Amino acid sequence: MTSSSTSSRKNLSKIASNRLQKELVEWQINPPAGFNYKVSDNLQRWVIEVIGAPGTLYANETYKLQVDFPEHYPMEAPQVIFMNPAPMHPHIYSNGHICLDILYDSWSPAMTVSSVCISILSMLSSSPAKQRPEDNDRYVKNCRNGRSPKETRWWFHDDKV
């Protein structure tokens, strides 16, 4: 379930915006613990606050996720990145790209913004050390002209972390 980068700039399809409306309502009734989202008038881009879980390396730290929805969401995965500054984490690059399979090859239309957020928080919580991926500099350099992480052929790090 990959997508082209251009689709994220096209307007949401009717199916996509219906579904996002429903997700938004659900979020407002039942927001995932550790996340804040202030509704804006841009349905296609959500900026979500993440609060590091207590008892983890990121306790009390706050980061921001930027979620962009493609035209054919949810058949296509949303693009999810950390805004600057991105947390120090072995699967998170300094440009905010996240190496997490459900955001790319393993995306399923039955997943939601909320379920993606929960996965990302659990990834943060299980980190043993605050450090960048080994290939951070090379990868970030290659992404310099605004490449979407969805264009990367991801080779997923082991899922112990």
Place this chain on the structure above:
Amino acid sequence: MDSDDMHDANDVESLDDDFYSGETEDAPMDDYSDDYDDDNNNNNNNDADDDYFDDGADDSAQSRSTEINFAILKESDIRDRQEDDISSVATVLSIPPVAASILLRHYNWNVSNVNDAWFADEDRVRRKVGLLEKPVYENPDAKELTCGICFEAYRPSKIHNASCGHPYCFSCWGGYIGTSINDGPGCLMLRCPDPACGAAVDQDMINLLASAEDKQKYDRYLIRSYIEDNKKTKWCPAPGCEHAVNFDAGGENYDVSCLCSYSFCWNCTEEAHRPVDCGTVSKWILKNSAESENMNWILANSKPCPKCKRPIEKNQGCMHMTCTPPCKFEFCWLCLGAWSDHGERTGGFYACNRYEAAKQEGVYDETEKRREMAKNSLERYTHYYERWASNQSSRQKALADLHQMQTVHMEKLSDTQCQPESQLKFITEAWLQIVECRRVLKWTYAYGYYLAEHEHAKKQFFEYLQGEAESGLERLHQCAEKELQVFLSAEGPSKEFNDFRTKLAGLTSVTKNFFENLVRALENGLCDVDSNGAATSKATSSKNAAGSSKGKSGRGKGTKATVSSRLTDDNEWSCEQCTYANVGSATACAMCNQERQ
């Protein structure tokens, strides 16, 4: 430049060692040789030997090398086989065909692996491939169900689910399946959208929920998977050909020829390359691409006439060139020597296949000697490459001529000679033989290049055989190309046509025999020639290495292959003329037909 070339000289040494060090680079023969134990092989060889000496028998080469161990599959055959496999698994496991299809895809279409795995641990297999026995999700008995993708509520009739029960509406299924199909062959392993589920989406659901266009793509992937994932089948590599080949275990012959007339090696999918093995072919192809810049000039189809120096265009298949008037010098394209020095006309030995490195001995200082060696190594390669490439282009030309013959000339010839086309088959047969021989001959130059320099006896024997092959084929090619020309332009029937028929048909059959024997001799690694003289078991079990070049007994003088003497058992005898070691029962030399003295 010099140092590069030196490397090259070293490479040759090490490559040669590889070549003789065994079969490690070869295909995983074990998979294929189950039915062939050593006894069987020996029997086969002996049978071949007996046939061999039946005088003039055209089909004497019936042996393991010609047995058919493959089948060409058209699309309808592929579908039939696939359906057979699916229904066989469905019957044995008592499951629906769509479930059997999913299982087969997971086990690379190997029916017995599916059965084995299933009966070993059915639950594990079911979990692995996503064939659930009962739903994991119970739909509430409600008037409305919520689709797990669009989150809209639908009447149950608008909802569909895989064996797991997770409910999605028709339109979301359509989008889900369509996205997957357009993403590639992974759609054949599609699972329920629920991330924690894993239930398989079977072909019945695809047929129900996908668009017509997507169904067609899915069907294509299914066929491709059947051929590409199955270890016993491959697509024909010829461009535009849509046939597949099913290759069966047994035998050591990997050559396969498709209905489209392309022949290729099953094992490495390069063009058919008997008598050289796959490892040699890939080394040779690699070498050619590394040297391609240096070698471009060889592929040019023009050379200066050795006498008048005007450029001569090669526009015919055989190597016998005639310069344009007034020069009219006849020469050999390969060695640029006078044609009168070639072939039986002078009783001379055809030798332009040989590479004689300049052997100037003595007064070199070290640097000059190294430079000379480097130069020789490129020269040596050039020699073999040029002959390899010339036979390749002759083969292309022969293929075109064959086509022209079949589409244009046959009808006309049948007309002018007042003969039914069925009576002219000997001409197409001759051309088919030429095409095949050019292919074999071409590869003997790769063989020669990798033949160890220090195995003098083997090398000389090889060059002798190759020279005979080259000159025999030259006669056949020239007869089919030039002597036929007279009849093509004739106005009416000619008396000579029957003589021509006898000659061409005779040449075809003699050449066919010789080449078949040559191929086997080379495949056996020329093990009849044993420079140590040790009578190894190898040498005694491969007496089938020989060629019969009939009607050549007049050839006598000239360079002879001298094969060093070897221990012969009581029965074997060595030919007076060519020194070939013949089996005791033979009354004439298998190689040159000389009577036993």
